[in-house]
Amino acid sequence: MNYQEIANSPLLWMAxxxxxxxxxxxxxxxxxxxxxxGRQLEITDAQMKSAVKSSIxxxxxPSLAILAGMVSLLVAMGGPISWFRxxxxxxxxxxxxxxxxxxxxxxVTLGGPDMNAVAFANGVWTMTLxxxxxxxxxxxxxxxxxxxxxxxxxxxxxxxxxxxAGAMCGAFSYLSLDRVFRFNSQTTAAVSGFVIMSxxxxxxxxxxKQWIKEWxxxxxxxxxxxxxxxx
Numbered sequence: 045m046n047y048q049e050i051a052n053s054p055l056l057w058m059a060x061x062x063x064x065x066x067x068x069x070x071x072x073x074x075x076x077x078x079x080x081x082g083r084q085l086e087i088t089d090a091q092m093k094s095a096v097k098s099s100i101x102x103x104x105x106p107s108l109a110i111l112a113g114m115v116s117l118l119v120a121m122g123g124p125i126s127w128f129r130x131x132x133x134x135x136x137x138x139x140x141x142x143x144x145x146x147x148x149x150x151x152v153t154l155g156g157p158d159m160n161a162v163a164f165a166n167g168v169w170t171m172t173l174x175x176x177x178x179x180x181x182x183x184x185x186x187x188x189x190x191x192x193x194x195x196x197x198x199x200x201x202x203x204x205x206x207x208x209a210g211a212m213c214g215a216f217s218y219l220s221l222d223r224v225f226r227f228n229s230q231t232t233a234a235v236s237g238f239v240i241m242s243x244x245x246x247x248x249x250x251x252x253k254q255w256i257k258e259w260x261x262x263x264x265x266x267x268x269x270x271x272x273x274x275x
Contacts (some may be wrong), residue, residue: 047161051122056115060128067131097258105265110134120155121167129171133178147168154263229272237268 050056082092113136118126121143129139140154146167147154154167196207221239223230244260247253 047159047164048122050161051125051164053124056122056124060124063128064131094254094258098261101258102261104262106134110136113140114136116140120159121164125168125171133175138175142171142174143167232275233268233272235268236271237264240264240267 079092080126083202110130114126114130117130117139119131126139130136133139144154144167146169147159147163149170150160150163150166152160152163153159154163172224193204193207196203220234223234225231239266242259244256244264248256248260
């Protein structure tokens with residue numbers, strides 16, 4: 045049997061659909077809990093709606109990037125597994141690399157003419173087992189992160205927002221600095237996006253436009269990519 049028949053079989057669609065359904069169920073629970081806690085904290089409906097709009101607009105760019113990369117994974121590993129894996133992990137680069145390692149282990153090329161059912165299964169196992177470390181670390185470390193943040197703040201409540209902001213800046217810096225120093229189109233995209241986002245923030249500090257808060261990140265991301273293509 046051709047491995048693509050297995051990779052795109054109704055049974056696999058059903059199994060992967062159950063997994064994606066779990067993600068949607070968890071998302072619904074998070075939304076419900078967020079609304080409940082928000083009302084307990086006396087956050088207004090207008091503020092919550094603004095946060096939702098900002099979250100949706102900020103997710104457009106990354107989602108489109110994942111969708112574009114999904115095409116190559118879909119060709120090699122079929123629709124169900126691609127849908128399932130990117131609904132959980134969201135890193136096309138990792139999934140392709142892991143699937144490639146799985147295929148290489150049995151001596152075939154990922155998505156090549158020699159690709160077979162064994163290589164496909166091996167790729168799925170590699171993709172899944174390789175990400176278990178992230179899941180375990182998140183499960184074990186997350187309950188302790190608030191305590192860790194308090195330790196970093198030295199018990200001073202006024203320091204907590206500063207520590208949180210510093211952690212966020214560190215995370216974004218880690219993801220972007222290597223691209224800044226490549227001195228190629230990725231450098232142009234990163235620097236351009238940063239400059240445009242900064243201009244948005246400077247302008248909005250004075251004019252207080254709601255649409256800028258909601259769309260500045262997405263506009264800056266796409267503008268940076270467009271500038272890197274043009275120059």
